[in-house]
Amino acid sequence: QQQVKQSPQSLIVQKGGISIINCAYENTAFDYFPWYQQFPGKGPALLIAIRPDVSEKKEGRFTISFNKSAKQFSLHIMDSQPGDSATYFCAASYGNKLVFGAGTILRVKS
Amino acid sequence: GAVVSQHPSRVICKSGTSVKIECRSLDFQATTMFWYRQFPKKSLMLMATSNEGSKATYEQGVEKDKFLINHASLTLSTLTVTSAHPEDSSFYICSATTGSNSNQPQHFGDGTRLSIL
Numbered sequence: 001q002q003q004v005k006q007s008p009q010s011l012i013v014q015k016g017g018i019s020i021i022n023c024a025y026e027n028t029a030f031d032y033f034p035w036y037q038q039f040p041g042k043g044p045a046l047l048i049a050i051r052p053d054v055s056e057k058k059e060g061r062f063t064i065s066f067n068k069s070a071k072q073f074s075l076h077i078m079d080s081q082p083g084d085s086a087t088y089f090c091a092a093s094y095g096n097k098l099v100f101g102a103g104t105i106l107r108v109k110s
Numbered sequence: 111g112a113v114v115s116q117h118p119s120r121v122i123c124k125s126g127t128s129v130k131i132e133c134r135s136l137d138f139q140a141t142t143m144f145w146y147r148q149f150p151k152k153s154l155m156l157m158a159t160s161n162e163g164s165k166a167t168y169e170q171g172v173e174k175d176k177f178l179i180n181h182a183s184l185t186l187s188t189l190t191v192t193s194a195h196p197e198d199s200s201f202y203i204c205s206a207t208t209g210s211n212s213n214q215p216q217h218f219g220d221g222t223r224l225s226i227l
Contacts, residue, residue: 034215036218041220041221041223042220042221043114043116043203043205043218043219043220043221044154044203044218045218046215046216046217049215089153089154096142096159096207096214096216097144097156097159098144098156098216100153100154101153102152102153103151103152103153105151
């Protein structure tokens with residue numbers, strides 16, 4: 001019940017393309033769903049986050065889509081750039097404790 | 111804003127020694143700090159949660175006598191890996207938040223690469 005399942009494990013996208021990463025959860029008590037970006041040798045950086053009362057949130061090229069009934073949420077990266085190449089983690093929290101997905105290694109080819 | 115500094119960034123030491131890692135919130139007061147462990151190409155696994163002035167709460171399977179956590183002030187938490195062995199080699203990451211609920215996001219440090227020879 002505490003798991004967050006993330007897919008795909010890795011993703012290769014052409015420059016300018018759309019990168020899509022999906023996550024699913026079971027625990028309906030989760031009330032905060034952030035996405036983190038991590039570069040090698042660095043800590044995760046908060047990218048964008050959403051709460052379950054909203055179905056979509058957009059910040060620049062990054063959009064979260066949230067489907068409460070399906071208990072799924074996804075990250076869309078529009079106009080993907082080589083600098084977006086990193087590992088992306090979805091997460092879910094209840095209270096202040098985060099449960100992370102397994103991560104997606106994104107590579108954007110120039 | 112919301113900068114978390116972790117020190118050292120990398121440490122290499124001999125088996126049997128103890129290693130202390132510091133986590134500081136530079137521009138905010140962190141009521142709660144978290145310690146994570148991350149293996150190569152794997153996700154972050156929560157080790158413990160520490161609130162300022164209180165004993166840390168450890169996740170199941172994490173040895174509290176092995177991983178000593180101190181959160182003596184609102185800007186500093188330390189993780190001490192006692193009598194470290196090669197299996198303790200990992201990437202340790204801290205995070206900090208100002209709140210006790212999910213309204214306040216966690217801000218992460220840049221991690222400490224620990225290598226035990």
